[in-house]
Amino acid sequence: MSARFPGVRVCAGNQEVVNRSELVIIAVPRQDRHEALTGLKVDDKIAVNLMAGIAHDELRRPLATDAPLVRAIPLSAIRERRSVTVTHPTHSAVDAFFERLGGVLPVADEAAFDAFSALTGTLTTHYAYLATLASWAVDQGIAAGDAERYLRGLFQGVGRSLGDETRSLHRLAADHETPNGNNERIRTTWFDPANSEALDGLLADLRQPGGEEAP
Template structure:
């Protein structure tokens, strides 16, 4: 795809443009909606071939692949009256918006593919779940780190629910650093150490020869510190509470 349109230029839109354009001699043409004007103008100034359009219709008209990245609550307002020809390819990255709902909103028979790009697409290191599988969309996200196509929206919603745990992980790290500071450690030192500690965990996750369960076991000594925190804090009750929270989110996404 040589002409990419993005309607809704927030954090994911910014990450997509960065991943598509940074460090390549042959970036695609990218057309941005005027929504998120500050970010769109910044990206246009930074990357040759990135343009801010007058309105969303111009984005569609100039693009082969159109990415819809507005907030769910702004869906109808942002897309009202938009004309999307059947020759376009639409990628929906809005959580909780089904294919049929978006197709009705756009009044189009164009192919619509759902996707869950994460901010790490900016570094071309994000595996993006897509639904349904589409060769051009899969190739697009393969360039940005990888594509994981699923064939039905029920499975897609499960993956979407998993992404809802990201900021909980950050909040967990904040709590660890705050606890250390409460015990006399300089806040900057606590922050630095927690970052280093979990960057190491992140690197270990790249070892796909070991399952997640195996990795957990390999980092734990019987009756050691890690086992103590896991069994006293993240015991069956906390595990069940997390599962119930995910079930509730999944029900809403359906």
């Protein structure tokens, strides 16, 4: 990265990274956090924790600090400034940082933050859903390339409609189907209690010390 981007500098160690930072972004794998963070001095910095399932109290132990800690859930679309980032607790400097990257959504407590973290775990399920539809089409004799091309176009259109925040998600669903039509038929038979049960299980794991594995 330092070869590609003039603004990127390689430091000798984590403490030098901290010393050069205004915001300390902690994005190490959770299982490596003690090795990476123990002994770091961050007392005059703001630490932004991106590790899913690691609450403030768990992070303070290896850092041994009373410095401000903020949890955040940035998604890859922030590189295009197209994704809102959930934060907790609200902090003016951290919220301003993520506001420039697509918007910020501060939440009141860690329980709400964990619920948003669980929702993040549904991302690859959406892609797998599309892949399943493409496989079904192949089983009907459609060429794989044609099936993927059609589904990409179909759901890119859906994605654009999500930008209309004047309509709720329920309203968008209703606007995309006709009474007794094909979409209504599939929607009303597709979902079952296992969807919410899977999210409930993930949320319970995220609220346990150490949390679940990252998405």
